[in-house]
Amino acid sequence: GWMLALLMLTFIATYRMTDYTMGVMANTFYIDLHYSLKQIAAVAKLYGTVLSLVGVVVGGMAVTRLGRVRSLFLGSALIILSSTCYGLLAAHGQPSVVGLATIISIDNFAIGVHGTALIAFMSTLTSARYTATQYAVLSSIYALPGKLLMSKSGDIVNAIGYPHFYLYTAVLSLPALLVLIGMTRRRDFNQLVGQWAAKST
Numbered sequence: 001g002w003m004l005a006l007l008m009l010t011f012i013a014t015y016r017m018t019d020y021t022m023g024v025m026a027n028t029f030y031i032d033l034h035y036s037l038k039q040i041a042a043v044a045k046l047y048g049t050v051l052s053l054v055g056v057v058v059g060g061m062a063v064t065r066l067g068r069v070r071s072l073f074l075g076s077a078l079i080i081l082s083s084t085c086y087g088l089l090a091a092h093g094q095p096s097v098v099g100l101a102t103i104i105s106i107d108n109f110a111i112g113v114h115g116t117a118l119i120a121f122m123s124t125l126t127s128a129r130y131t132a133t134q135y136a137v138l139s140s141i142y143a144l145p146g147k148l149l150m151s152k153s154g155d156i157v158n159a160i161g162y163p164h165f166y167l168y169t170a171v172l173s174l175p176a177l178l179v180l181i182g183m184t185r186r187r188d189f190n191q192l193v194g195q196w197a198a199k200s201t
Helices: 002-015 017-023 026-032 037-066 068-092 097-125 131-150 153-160 162-171 174-184 187-200
Strands: none
Touching (some): 002 131, 002 187, 017 068, 017 097, 017 162, 068 097, 068 162, 068 174, 097 131, 153 162, 174 187
């Protein structure tokens, strides 16, 4: 029905707001903590790339073994953890290569799982006949709110500082979580989940 469709679109639109708003400030944050460009490049290329791939693989395994809904919850939990870790690093304030490697690893892993879970969910909503068009529309829906918010990320950092900024980005994941919880309590949504599970077996 229309209510379930509206909830799904709201969920998609809010699911990735955290990683959009925090991701745009990542390099500026590293530089403000006095990491060198060589340190940032070396750690991001090595740990970041590897953990991104690992995150995608784990995300795919989560969708297969846990199902789409539970993998969405897992992705949200990991992205909130990632944002919280950034806040802790910002509060600590002491540059450490180990700290940088850890935070980049957690972040890239979380984004890999988070993004893969959403892609699997959106792919389920598209029809075989119009997959490309429908997926493009859904991708625009999830990207627009995050891009609008990330344009203000620099101003928010200047106003409240990095520790509170990363608390703010973590909180941005809560609307999608609440909508997802609301959907799981609906009979029509659970019927859809059952149909998805039947098709995948």
